[in-house]
Amino acid sequence: MSKRWLPEGLHSLGAELGRALDSRLRIPVAGDTEFWLDLPELLVGNPSRPERPVKWSEGYLCVDLGPDDLETWTSFLSVAGSDPEPESLAKRAQNWRLPVVPYRKDARKVQPLDLGNISGKVDLRGKQILDLTSMWAGPLCSELLGRAGARVIKIESDVRPDGLRFGDGDDGTGQAPMFRELNKSKEIWNLDLRKCVTSAAFEQLVKSSDLVVSSMSRRALFNLGLTADQLTLINKNVRSLSINAFAAGAPEESWVAYGTGVHAASGLGWTSTIPALPAYSYPDPIAGLSACLIAVAQLADEADQHREVSLEESIVPLVNK
Numbered sequence: 144m145s146k147r148w149l150p151e152g153l154h155s156l157g158a159e160l161g162r163a164l165d166s167r168l169r170i171p172v173a174g175d176t177e178f179w180l181d182l183p184e185l186l187v188g189n190p191s192r193p194e195r196p197v198k199w200s201e202g203y204l205c206v207d208l209g210p211d212d213l214e215t216w217t218s219f220l221s222v223a224g225s226d227p228e229p230e231s232l233a234k235r236a237q238n239w240r241l242p243v244v245p246y247r248k249d250a251r252k253v254q255p256l257d258l259g260n261i262s263g264k265v266d267l268r269g270k271q272i273l274d275l276t277s278m279w280a281g282p283l284c285s286e287l288l289g290r291a292g293a294r295v296i297k298i299e300s301d302v303r304p305d306g307l308r309f310g311d312g313d314d315g316t317g318q319a320p321m322f323r324e325l326n327k328s329k330e331i332w333n334l335d336l337r338k339c340v341t342s343a344a345f346e347q348l349v350k351s352s353d354l355v356v357s358s359m360s361r362r363a364l365f366n367l368g369l370t371a372d373q374l375t376l377i378n379k380n381v382r383s384l385s386i387n388a389f390a391a392g393a394p395e396e397s398w399v400a401y402g403t404g405v406h407a408a409s410g411l412g413w414t415s416t417i418p419a420l421p422a423y424s425y426p427d428p429i430a431g432l433s434a435c436l437i438a439v440a441q442l443a444d445e446a447d448q449h450r451e452v453s454l455e456e457s458i459v460p461l462v463n464k
Contacts, residue, residue: 147422186320202229205407244404256456281358282325283431289328371449
């Protein structure tokens with residue numbers, strides 16, 4: 144197990160969420176939540192680590208670039224690299240759709256996530272989930288729903304695969320251990336979401352689904368025609384659950400960020416004179432467990448038809464410890 148930094152209370156929060164989930168579903172779907180929280184450590188001997196904080200003038204940045212971002216980042220720095228303020232530089236980088244977030248010593252106050260009703264038994268057999276998620280938080284949410292008996296159909300295009308598919312431990316076949324574990328209970332359909340608005344197959348899936356779970360930015364959902372309003376034009380009864388980095392209404396609500404960026408913005412990492420590098424993207428599994436609880440309530444008609452979950456809101460109990 145990595146000795147790198149993780150927030151105090153992480154595993155107890157995960158266990159609390161897992162117990163509530165298993166109680167609702169009557170079966171140990173979440174089980175020992177330490178497994179889900181420590182997935183990168185348990186499935187891969189030497190997993191990739193988050194990028195170290197980038198020193199920028201008097202502060203630090205979380206620069207969480209993917210391979211497709213490198214050229215844009217270079218071009219961005221040629222234009223804005225002289226900006227000495229981490230906050231200002233991050234805002235400018237976000238205008239370029241780059242996942243750059245400032246490390247903050249003191250984060251603003253955020254309301255904790257409203258999990259809604261977490262009591263009463265729910266049977267998910269016969270329910271259909273349309274899974275438009277990738278990476279960790281969203282796939283964990285939908286995988287647990289699948290293990291609880293729901294039919295889960297994951298949409299993944301071969302031209303734009305899930306970012307975990309070829310991740311740590313992959314042997315070249317696109318079956319990385321984390322990807323396999325988070326997608327065991329799903330049917331995977333090869334559809335390009337960029338063309339879903341005109342896809343009869345996608346429209347039929349929405350019509351036959353009880354819940355659509357997504358993990359794209361709000362801007363991407365709008366551009367792809369996948370907002371809650373647009374989905375209900377296809378199926379007025381379909382529920383939707385959108386997982387985002389930052390809370391709706393926050394200044395960063397449209398920012399592109401991963402769990403490490405949420406960690407940077409939360410202030411949790413400032414435990415000494417410099418920000419701490421987390422062992423892994425811990426906001427993701429907490430958000431995945433939280434989102435699953437909300438999805439169960441939606442499927443039981445005990446929560447709003449359309450909900451949003453943010454990684455930022457999910458980790459508020461850790462920030463407030």
